[in-house]
Amino acid sequence: MIVLGVDPGSRATGYGLIEKKGGTLGCIAAGEVKWSSEVPFFERVHGIYRKMVEIMRRFEPQEMAIEDVFFSKNAKSSLKLGHARGAVLVAGVECGLRIFEYSPLEIKKAVAGFGGAGKEQVQSMVKCHLRQDSISSLDASDALAVAICHLNWVRYEYEAGRVSRT
Amino acid sequence: MIVLGVDPGSRATGYGLIEKKGGTLGCIAAGEVKWSSEVPFFERVHGIYRKMVEIMRRFEPQEMAIEDVFFSKNAKSSLKLGHARGAVLVAGVECGLRIFEYSPLEIKKAVAGFGGAGKEQVQSMVKCHLRQDSISSLDASDALAVAICHLNWVRYEYEAGRVSRT
Numbered sequence: 001m002i003v004l005g006v007d008p009g010s011r012a013t014g015y016g017l018i019e020k021k022g023g024t025l026g027c028i029a030a031g032e033v034k035w036s037s038e039v040p041f042f043e044r045v046h047g048i049y050r051k052m053v054e055i056m057r058r059f060e061p062q063e064m065a066i067e068d069v070f071f072s073k074n075a076k077s078s079l080k081l082g083h084a085r086g087a088v089l090v091a092g093v094e095c096g097l098r099i100f101e102y103s104p105l106e107i108k109k110a111v112a113g114f115g116g117a118g119k120e121q122v123q124s125m126v127k128c129h130l131r132q133d134s135i136s137s138l139d140a141s142d143a144l145a146v147a148i149c150h151l152n153w154v155r156y157e158y159e160a161g162r163v164s165r166t
Numbered sequence: 167m168i169v170l171g172v173d174p175g176s177r178a179t180g181y182g183l184i185e186k187k188g189g190t191l192g193c194i195a196a197g198e199v200k201w202s203s204e205v206p207f208f209e210r211v212h213g214i215y216r217k218m219v220e221i222m223r224r225f226e227p228q229e230m231a232i233e234d235v236f237f238s239k240n241a242k243s244s245l246k247l248g249h250a251r252g253a254v255l256v257a258g259v260e261c262g263l264r265i266f267e268y269s270p271l272e273i274k275k276a277v278a279g280f281g282g283a284g285k286e287q288v289q290s291m292v293k294c295h296l297r298q299d300s301i302s303s304l305d306a307s308d309a310l311a312v313a314i315c316h317l318n319w320v321r322y323e324y325e326a327g328r329v330s331r332t
Binding site for chain 1 (some may be wrong): 208209211212215227235240241242243244245246247249250251252253255256259260265331
């Protein structure tokens with residue numbers, strides 16, 4: 001099974017694809033979508049959608065795990081984040097993926113073992129989980145962390161005989 | 167020229183299509199996209215995108231006018247509004263429309279003459295502009311108001327010899 005993890009953000013949207021073969025997790029691809037602030041806002045939003053659709057068609061993941069909403073106190077940031085998240089969700093449904101959402105706390109606990117882990121700690125643990133050293137972007141490692149969190153949940157749910165989270 | 171006006175909202179997204187023939191404005195279609203809260207959030211966001219694409223393909227507007235961001239103090243509402251707005255913008259760029267944004271103040275001034283007009287006053291004036299009595303939804307009349315605002319701006323800009331707002 002291939003899972004696409006996404007960490008949408010108002011400045012950059014991280015993505016990471018993980019394939020599970022038996023008990024082993026392998027990173028297929030990871031990166032971030034980032035645009036110059038000179039590009040009109042609506043084109044940047046569409047760019048996130050286009051990039052997501054491109055990734056989904058190329059790697060054909062069956063499921064998408066996305067970071068759940070972090071309620072910032074800043075309404076302006078929330079609004080921008082909403083645009084990015086909306087573009088990602090539209091792409092996911094459009095490409096027929098099953099969508100799962102996880103809170104930042106769930107993700108950090110799943111990857112680093114505790115909810116207070118910083119971005120660097122998460123990245124370090126993601127590298128250990130995937131046995132891969134070449135993940136440089138923090139947005140990409142955050143996205144891979146969401147995918148790992150989902151795959152942990154899937155394993156747990158399958159073991160418990162439950163398969164639907166939505 | 168056919169203009170699609172959109173008023174995205176966290177609960178309902180209004181839309182309205184206006185055709186300008188000579189000096190006359192005619193309403194082609196108007197309505198709102200609304201979903202039961204029982205439908206998963208990501209499906210509602212995709213539903214806005216799907217409906218917008220359907221309208222754009224059916225009526226083939228060349229330009230889209232969308233209400234600019236109203237900075238609510240509530241981060242949760244802003245986030246939901248962002249998702250809806252993101253879905254509308256993705257649809258607009260995907261269908262090749264030129265996109266224009268107007269603030270609530272600009273829209274109210276253009277339609278009702280003053281920035282403090284309420285939703286009912288805006289609806290009443292929209293009915294006058296379009297000589298049509300059958301607009302019942304306030305979200306639809308708000309969307310038509312955005313399209314009227316844009317058509318006013320286009321007329322003004324053409325008269326002044328300027329044609330690009332973006």
